[in-house]
Amino acid sequence: MCELELSSEEQAMLAGDFGPGIRQAMEIVFALGQIYGARRLVSVGSVQVAGVSYRNLGEAGLEFLHEWAAQGASVRVPTTLNPAGMDLQAWRELGFSESFARSQLAVIDAFRRQGVRTTCTCTPYLVGNVPGVGEHVAWAESSAVSYANSVLGARTNREGGPSALAAAITGRTAAYGLHLDENRRATLQVVVCCPMRELSDFGALGYLVGKVARNRVPYFVFRSGDLEEMCSHAALKALGAAMAASGAVALYHVAGVTPEADRLDVLVPDHETLVVDDLQPAYAALNSDVRQIDLVWFGCPHASLEEMAELVRLLNGRQVRSALWITTAREVREQAEAEGLVAAVETSGGRVVADMCTVVAPMRELGFRTLATTSAKGATYVPSHTGLQVRYGTVEQCVEAAVTGIW
Numbered sequence: 001m002c003e004l005e006l007s008s009e010e011q012a013m014l015a016g017d018f019g020p021g022i023r024q025a026m027e028i029v030f031a032l033g034q035i036y037g038a039r040r041l042v043s044v045g046s047v048q049v050a051g052v053s054y055r056n057l058g059e060a061g062l063e064f065l066h067e068w069a070a071q072g073a074s075v076r077v078p079t080t081l082n083p084a085g086m087d088l089q090a091w092r093e094l095g096f097s098e099s100f101a102r103s104q105l106a107v108i109d110a111f112r113r114q115g116v117r118t119t120c121t122c123t124p125y126l127v128g129n130v131p132g133v134g135e136h137v138a139w140a141e142s143s144a145v146s147y148a149n150s151v152l153g154a155r156t157n158r159e160g161g162p163s164a165l166a167a168a169i170t171g172r173t174a175a176y177g178l179h180l181d182e183n184r185r186a187t188l189q190v191v192v193c194c195p196m197r198e199l200s201d202f203g204a205l206g207y208l209v210g211k212v213a214r215n216r217v218p219y220f221v222f223r224s225g226d227l228e229e230m231c232s233h234a235a236l237k238a239l240g241a242a243m244a245a246s247g248a249v250a251l252y253h254v255a256g257v258t259p260e261a262d263r264l265d266v267l268v269p270d271h272e273t274l275v276v277d278d279l280q281p282a283y284a285a286l287n288s289d290v291r292q293i294d295l296v297w298f299g300c301p302h303a304s305l306e307e308m309a310e311l312v313r314l315l316n317g318r319q320v321r322s323a324l325w326i327t328t329a330r331e332v333r334e335q336a337e338a339e340g341l342v343a344a345v346e347t348s349g350g351r352v353v354a355d356m357c358t359v360v361a362p363m364r365e366l367g368f369r370t371l372a373t374t375s376a377k378g379a380t381y382v383p384s385h386t387g388l389q390v391r392y393g394t395v396e397q398c399v400e401a402a403v404t405g406i407w
């Protein structure tokens with residue numbers, strides 16, 4: 001095992017000179033560094049913490065957070081928080097139980113006591129946590145990690161809940177994996193020959209490539225279409241989220257688009273090549289045959305203002321028959337409210353739901369059995385995590401499903 005060298009401040013943290021909470025955090029960072037053969041720790045510019053839903057944490061997780069907070073450990077770098085299992089304000093109207101809400105709010109409170117910004121979103125980059133190119137960060141949540149590495153050009157491994165919180169408390173992470181130049185090179189070239197017309201096409205592509213890439217770094221070359229028009233932030237967000245879900249891909253490059261793609265040595269010489277000319281296998285794999293739709297879910301990853309405006313345009317004032325939820329960050333919801341988008345969605349009978357992710361919410365207890373989504377990540381996880389049957393398709397298909405209640 002190679003030596004992991006600590007600065008004098010890091011050694012003092014590990015020795016408990018800054019208190020038991022910081023010592024516990026440094027023990028986690030140090031242990032990970034040793035396991036992964038890191039030579040040093042690096043300072044992080046920001047942290048995104050996951051493991052927020054009470055549905056996943058349970059009493060043991062809540063107790064662990066409370067104990068850590070009670071030791072007086074608080075974050076020393078800007079730290080944002082992943083989605084919870086409910087809208088922290090509108091939970092009652094949405095049908096969440098008092099007991100779930102009480103426990104979920106206790107989790108949020110524990111994070112707040114540690115100085116975490118309780119943003120409750122998987123798109124922290126839409127609410128001010130925007131690391132620069134080359135900046136070391138410690139983010140959890142697979143789609144956010146992918147976006148930070150690939151689209152923003154920051155450097156992070158896929159942190160878990162405790163390791164991200166430990167990085168926030170120490171301001172450090174171990175320099176291994178995607179923090180190092182050599183691990184950011186692509187070993188799989190993906191040549192995309194089919195047209196990419198819909199947002200869901202990017203999710204479908206990500207689903208297929210993730211299955212092949214499995215933890216590797218893919219390098220995309222699109223053979224047709226206007227790159228700038230095609231590779232919108234929403235498209236890249238969908239692509240990365242889908243690959244993260246189907247193949248734990250944490251970094252990808254797109255020729256001519258992402259910040260590190262044009263580095264001369266980005267693609268290793270002995271790379272494998274995958275040609276994608278048909279997305280139908282992904283659509284087939286992500287769809288059940290359910291017809292009746294209880295809930296149409298947009299906002300996985302959490303919706304931006306632009307995505308919401310597009311939905312309002314497509315709804316065009318029509319009433320929905322199924323439930324319609326657009327999940328987003330609370331701060332984005334507030335902006336949407338100011339721009340009249342929330343009122344427009346509500347006029348159609350839909351809801352702009354803040355703070356939460358459907359995948360970690362008790363959806364069956366709310367009475368839902370079927371769901372339609374434009375998100376390949378959502379379609380991958382919803383059946384196994386919530387027990388709901390899923391339809392996956394284009395934004396237009398999902399809007400029509402909301403209006404008719406039928407797929």
Ligand code: F3S
Pocket residue numbers: 083122141143241299300301302327356357358359377378381
């Ligand atoms: Fe975000 Fe949940 Fe989707 S965390 S990416 S809304 S599965």
